[in-house]
Amino acid sequence: MLDIKTYQNKKVLVLGLGMSGVNAARLLNQLGALVTVNDKQKFDDNKAAQALLADGIKVITGSHPIELLDEHFELMVKNPGIPYSNPMVKRAQELQIPIITEPELAYQVSESDWIAVTGSNGKTTTTTLIGLMLNEAGHTAYDAGNIGIPASQVAQKAKANETIVAELSSFQLCGIQTLHPHIAVLTNIYEAHLDWHGDRSHYVAAKMRITMNQTPDDYFVMNWDLPEMHTLAKQSRAQIVPFSRQGAAGARAQLQDGWLCFDDEKLFLAADLQIPGTHNIENALAAIAAAKLAGVDKAAIQAVLSRFSGVKHRIQYVQTLNDRKFYNDSKATNVEAASVAIQAFKQPLVLLAGGLDRHLSMDDLIPLVQAHVRAMITFGETAPLMNAVAQKAGIPYQQTANVKTAVPLAYAASKPGDVILLSPAAASWDQFPNFEVRGDVFIDAVKALAESEEA
Template sequence: MKKITDYQHKKILVLGLAKSGVAAATLLHELGAFVTVNDQKPFEENSAAQGLLEKGITVICGSHPPELLDEGFELIVKNPGIPYTNPLVAKAMKMGIPIITEIELAYRISEADMIGITGSNGKTTTTTLIFKMLEQASMHPLIAGNIGTVASEVAMKATAENQMVVELSSFQLMGVDQFKPHIAVITNLYDAHLDYHGTRENYAKAKANITLNQTESDFLVVNADQEELLEWVSYSKAARIPFSTQRFLKEGVSIKNGRIVYFGEEIIDTGDILLPGKHNLENILAAIAAVKIVGVGNEAIQHVLKTFQGVQHRTQFVDEVHGRKFYNDSKATNILATQSALQAFRQPVVLLAGGLDRGNGFTGLVPYLSGVKALVLFGETAKKLEEAGKKAGIQTIIHVDNVEEAVPVSYHLSEPGDVVLLSPACASWDQYKTFEIRGHIFEQAVHRLKESQ
């Protein structure tokens, strides 16, 4: 870790705790800043705040009072989940107080080069593939960000021998200043999180921030099949490595005669890849581009692609029960992710879907439901999804209370050879704290079902 003095004796407000807030406050305290933490959760229920208080950090809990800014803070480190419309944040912006996210701190202290991955879909799978390929090649990777340990915690332990592989959300990328990954990867760009960003333009700008500070000595791996995305990153100074699943690229990563090719070099036959689905080919091409830049050999790449079964909660095979294969795609929190999951299967599908109502409809899902023989729906969006199912001509549509109840119902609606797919197309927050919890409950229900048969 770099022992920087940028924050020494500065009054800094860490806004919002969770893992990233605790890590940021701890790091800044160690770097000599005068840290105040402000979290909405009451102090008596807030073990994280209590732990920081014991370290000598000032803690204010229960709300985000705008008048707190009268104390003269020079910097705010904001939890990515707190919107910029929050009254305290809005006041800070008017006052001209710089606002960053924890990823900026991680970058400033890291001795290791960073490979940063963002995009609307495929971030987690691409991040995991890159990490595993680097690991197979003995390049000492460390994984961080949304996918695992908070980036600044990992950066504190990283050395120049490591490669930090970091999954980045648009929320995090809105709060960067100097942040500059050596390799930036953008998997794709679709409508997502518009309830937070307000407009597609704001969302796209946030994603493009991953290459904002890159120089000619850095690299940008980008989806060449999306013209709009290419326009958003056209200002980038980084060396561009495009990838495409739709056309052959002489300079870049693409598919020719059923084989993945990197700048004319054949890497692997697509038939040897274990990970299912056309959408995963995008992730694979992006990962190959990133690791080839740092010198990973083809044997390491091939080994990972022949053995990697998928990220947990992302089109993850759970188990087979009397000929029905159950897949957990709980991380599909938007329509596009569910579209991709449905395209991965040729077998008849019983689809489990539903969740938080963000105000959108599901018309865009209708063309992808042709292979769905039955819908099992739950959560706030169940009625909207039923409308989409009827438009697609699905005759069997069942409403249940939750994911746990959906599993045995889906089993009885299916036959040997069918796929039972949890791919909600919605966030989990109406019923479950995280999509991981939703996915775990699904997996547990599948295992109980198998034991009962």
């Protein structure tokens, strides 16, 4: 870790905790900053705040008091999930207090090269594959960021000859200033998080911040099957490295005659991938491009792709019960991600769907549900919207309280040979703190169902 003096004796406010806030606060404290942490959760229920107070860090909990900003802070490190419309954040902007997110702080202390991955869908799978390929080839790489491992924690241990492979969300990218990946990856852009960003143009602009500090010595890996990328590429100073599943002209990583190729070198048969769906062909191509640019050899790429069976909560196989296969795709927090999952299977589906209502249309699901889904089990705030999808698709549906109660209903609606798929097409925050908890509840419910069937 670089021993920077930037924050010595500077007053810094960390707004919002979670893993990123806790690690940012501790790192800033280590760097000599005068740290204050403000989190809306009450202190008695806030173990993170209690731990930071024990470390000697000033903690204010229970609300976000705007008058706190009268204490002349020189920096705010904002939890990525807190929108810029938040009164505390707006007031900080009025006071011209710089606002960053935790990955920016991590980059400032990092000795390592960075590979950064963003996109509406496929970020985690692509990030994971790149890290595995680098390590398989004998490099030392660490996954970090939105994948669930705070970048500021990883940056403190990663050495100069090692690599940080960071998954970065649009929320995190809004708060970077100097973060400069040598290789950046943009898997795709669809409509997502518009309630947070306000409109699609702001969302796209946030994604494109991943390349804003790149130079002609860097690489920007982009999905050339999406026409929008051809225009967005002009905003980057980096060398554009396109990938394509559909044979787009100029793509360096592409699907050719069933093979995943880079610069026309055949690397791996797409049919031999352990992860289902055409979207995972795209994720593999993006990872191959980044890995090859980082010097990974063919054998390492083949070894990883031959055994990689997916990331938890992303079309994750759970188990088979009486010839029904259960899959957990809790990470499908939008219609596009759920559409990808539905199309990944050839077997008839019983679909579990529902979650936070962001007031977005679900109509794009109708033809897919009609073509692939036997029955739907709906829950959460968007249950009425999901019921309407099922009605328009002409398939049976049942509404229930939550994911846990949905599992036995889905099993009852299924037939041997079916896939029972949790792919909610909505965020989890109406009933769960995050999609991981929602997915774990689903897994536990499947296990409980299996035990009851065996009893």
